[in-house]
Amino acid sequence: MRWIWYCCSLLLLVTTLQVRADSAEQLFARYEPALLQVRVLEKASGAKASIGTGFVLEQANLLVTNYHVVSEAVLFPEKYQLEYLAANQQKGALTVLAVDVVNDLALVQTDYQPVERFSIQAEKPVQGATLYSLGNPHDLGMILVPGTYNGLQKYSYYPRIHFTGAVNAGMSGGPTVDASGKVVGVNVASAGNQLGFLVPADALSRLLTSYQQQNSNTDLPKQIEQQLFDSQQKMFSEILSANWQLKDFGPGKVPDEVVPFIRCWGESNVEKSKDQLKKVAAFCSQGEEIFLSQQFSTGRIEMQFEWLHGVGLHPLQFFNRYQQNISSANADNQASKEDVTPFECQHQVVQQHNGQHAKTIFCVRAYRNFATLFDVLYLAASLDHQQQGVISHFTLSGVSQDNAQAFARKFSEAVLWQ
């Protein structure tokens, strides 16, 4: 009797697998012609500089891929050009029409005309639904990866679908579809071990709509600047209007997770008896960044608090170590000389509203290509105690002057020392 039960369940298992495999096979066979490999070619050598995946949408014969796949060609059109390679080995040129750097999407014009094309799924999938990610990992050929929809990534400011399935390099820009073959998201990133992230399809729909509304505007740098400006405007209005919760920190109070997308961690060496300088540190950040190029990312917010206590140290000894702790403050986003100006800094001993003193450092650098945006660094080291100090520090990237100054005001007023 038990044997029959086993055989039945095995049979059941095989048949369900069969059904899934069938549908996946059909999906792949049906949509493979609408998948293209997107290649960034260096003009001088004619060789591939990087690759990604793209898919043809039913609307207007547009190809969709990630902005980060085509960024080199957008930023340096004199150095790089784009090319596609279809399953039937057909090749052709591509032109970027519109980008959304915040959601890492690009709409590209192509002359390739497949029979079958992708359409966008308007409904959100249910948690646990099986999705299929399509793409060309490491230039190994088009593949299909089954995985599971697990909702939106928690705490992330820029919405991303959490897809449990292997999304590998080169699959970027490829579609992830549901069982009916409709696009649910666009492959964008991976955190390893089956942790994949997708740009939700509604971001793609929005980009399509805005592109169709202002068809003529193909000034991509202008588009990018506007998107960055709008994005920081939205993020900072949320942060600045929030009622900042404070937490106890050493001899004072510092801001905690002031908005849901700013996460905090902490560490200390208090338990280790070896060092006479006790350090307690808390870090808070909005760690998601906006990719602009290989050397340039923006959109991060980072706050750091350090409480130093020199147990048994002479004040001069303590301040000597204290000073080393603030010497290496730097921006936390990547940028090169071509992207940003050098930092302009002011550094003074400032008397706070409550009469406390702090060595305060404020540095600003401008974005060379985006006139309204800056990176900002702030650091204040308290001076009123002989063997104790609190360092409060933040860096903002890609922020307007008004927002930066408003944030600095709110931040410096929020940090309290006893």
Place this chain on the structure above:
Amino acid sequence: MAIIIEVLNKQHKVTERHKFSQHRVALGRAYDNDVILYDKHICPHHAELVLDEEGQWILRDLASMNGSYLQPKQPLTEPQQLQSGQLCWLGEQAVRIYDDAHQVAPALPFNPLEQRLLRCGHLGLILLLLLFMLFEEVFHIWLAAPEQQQAQWSRSLVNLPLLLLVLTLWPAVLALWSKINQHEARFLPQLGITFIGLSVMAVWQALMVIMNFSFDGAAAINWLQEAGRLVILTLLLGANFYLAMQISVFKKMAMAFGLALLLSVQSLGLGFWFDESRQLAPQFDHSLLPLSFYLNTAVSAEDFAQSSNSLFEAAAKERQEQD
């Protein structure tokens, strides 16, 4: 009329001085000469000086192997009259002849500066400065390595004698130099001067740390610090050279200033020139001292926030310059 014969070394410094009242003076390597010379290229009976009827001294070569000269490369073929103070060569050996009526320079008064510099060689002073510098060094070690890091302490302390040895190297070099040139080493005065210079430098640096903190790392303080360092270094080297060399005071000071400038430029200029303007890292003053060292008045938070406007303007201007 008596004759004075100075035997000179290769640098034309006097090694022997002879005075004769006879009318004939024999020069050579043989022991029956009046002036016995050691140079191996000189013949046993090389030359002689003879007083003629006119009362002039005459140099006569005695058919020597390597010749006698009044002009380089022109060996004497016949006896020649000599002027008082004239240089002549027997082979390679230089000799200077004077008659006793030859004028000498007037006596020099004691040089007060030199006397004062020589007084820096006082052993008590040197010991005091040594103690001060040791104290300063130990203070820095103490500042950086708290009590419990014993290993670092002992390592730094072991290095102290080595450091002192290095500090004595410079006066030793100067002493050797002047020993060769003037037969007078003056090592202790040189050591004292060097120690004074280093101590003043240490005090200046400490003062500048406080000034730098008090004026929030203002560029003027930075320049003042460098200028002060240059002045101290120039004075130190100038004093060193004053004792060690016999050239004009102007030349000594020029040399000292040149060397001091070179050392300053090497330590500050290269870093300043190549790093600061190009690095992407923010450049700010990170000096921290207890508040009681702050001699300035702190700015208010409002003023600080207000002045940040100018940073945005400066950055925007920098951006436009690039365009």
